[in-house]
Amino acid sequence: MMQSHIRQSGAAAAAAVALFSYCTAFGREGKKEENGSVGVHHLVAAALVEWRPPRRHAAISSAPLTSFYPNLAICEPIRDVESDNDDDDDDNDDNDSDVGFYYLRMNPKEVERTSLSDSHAIFGALSGTGMIERYDIYRRVLDDVAVERKPRGGSSRREVVIVNLSVGDKLNGHGGIVHGGILSLLFDEAMGWAYECLRHEDDWLDDPSSPVTAVTANLTVDFRAPFVEGSEGVIRVYHDERKGRKIYFTAKLESKDGEEMAKGSFLAIRMKYL
Numbered sequence: 001m002m003q004s005h006i007r008q009s010g011a012a013a014a015a016a017v018a019l020f021s022y023c024t025a026f027g028r029e030g031k032k033e034e035n036g037s038v039g040v041h042h043l044v045a046a047a048l049v050e051w052r053p054p055r056r057h058a059a060i061s062s063a064p065l066t067s068f069y070p071n072l073a074i075c076e077p078i079r080d081v082e083s084d085n086d087d088d089d090d091d092n093d094d095n096d097s098d099v100g101f102y103y104l105r106m107n108p109k110e111v112e113r114t115s116l117s118d119s120h121a122i123f124g125a126l127s128g129t130g131m132i133e134r135y136d137i138y139r140r141v142l143d144d145v146a147v148e149r150k151p152r153g154g155s156s157r158r159e160v161v162i163v164n165l166s167v168g169d170k171l172n173g174h175g176g177i178v179h180g181g182i183l184s185l186l187f188d189e190a191m192g193w194a195y196e197c198l199r200h201e202d203d204w205l206d207d208p209s210s211p212v213t214a215v216t217a218n219l220t221v222d223f224r225a226p227f228v229e230g231s232e233g234v235i236r237v238y239h240d241e242r243k244g245r246k247i248y249f250t251a252k253l254e255s256k257d258g259e260e261m262a263k264g265s266f267l268a269i270r271m272k273y274l
């Protein structure tokens with residue numbers, strides 16, 4: 001479904017190696033371009049590849065999302081969410097493809113202020129075979145500010161986080177369909193991580209290392225299509241705006257084929273006393 005846009009170059013190799021080092025520092029995982037298994041030697045090969053993202057109409061992957069590998073930069077085509085309203089961009093695809101971005105795997109174990117262990121719903125009790133089988137969180141990083149999304153309907157938003165997930169067959173409501181409450185949980189968590197990203201990259205706090213917690217004040221989910229048991233999917237979280245202690249996000253859940261299964265909006269409020 002998606003096409004890889006790959007070319008070889010020395011400069012790209014240098015960039016990829018630098019990126020690889022940076023990735024390693026964050027302990028994130030990477031993704032290869034095609035289906036099938038990959039050995040360790042491919043890490044080296046991948047470092048020699050420059051990846052050029054197609055500007056639009058490419059979902060994160062048609063490949064199994066399980067094909068992530070440690071310490072390899074994720075270089076993955078991504079859906080251009082603005083494309084439907086952005087027809088005049090069609091003439092500029094060649095230029096657009098020169099901008100890029102990648103994702104950093106976030107490690108729940110590196111977040112001290114949350115209970116990301118046995119007591120956590122997603123990483124604890126509901127984690128496992130038949131339940132939430134995968135919930136891998138990635139922070140989007142821009143290679144170039146030029147890739148920042150254009151305004152849509154007068155307001156801008158940008159993708160902050162994606163979650164690569166799969167749900168088994170033990171979390172249903174109706175037979176064969178994942179319970180809507182579970183999907184709401186998956187959204188809630190994803191937007192919590194988006195807040196965590198923003199907290200580290202913005203100057204909202206006098207002391208950025210201060211663990212200021214935000215809680216969900218409001219979460220709305222529209223269920224657009226049944227998310228069937230055993231499905232893989234991707235949640236994409238977008239930051240919309242901030243008003244004082246209030247931070248607004250929107251999100252969507254895509255099937256691995258790129259179909260929108262659900263979308264959500266979310267208000268996080270930074271607590272006063274933490």
Ligand SMILES: CCCCCCCCCC(=O)SCCNC(=O)CCNC(=O)[C@H](O)C(C)(C)COP(=O)(O)OP(=O)(O)OC[C@H]1O[C@@H](n2cnc3c(N)ncnc32)[C@H](O)[C@@H]1OP(=O)(O)O
Nearest residue numbers: 111114188189192193196215216217218246267269271272
């Ligand atoms: C990296 C790790 C990632 C981990 C992710 C974990 C994600 C998990 C997220 C959760 O599930 S958190 C658990 C569920 N949520 C809660 O338990 C929150 C319970 N509610 C509260 O603690 C308080 O109601 C809250 C902190 C949200 C607000 O209390 P405040 O006393 O700070 O609010 P205040 O009354 O001062 O209002 C501040 C502003 O927020 C607005 N507001 C408050 N509650 C609202 C609400 N529910 N909806 C919309 N707006 C709301 C309020 O109108 C006002 O707007 P303005 O500033 O414009 O005047």
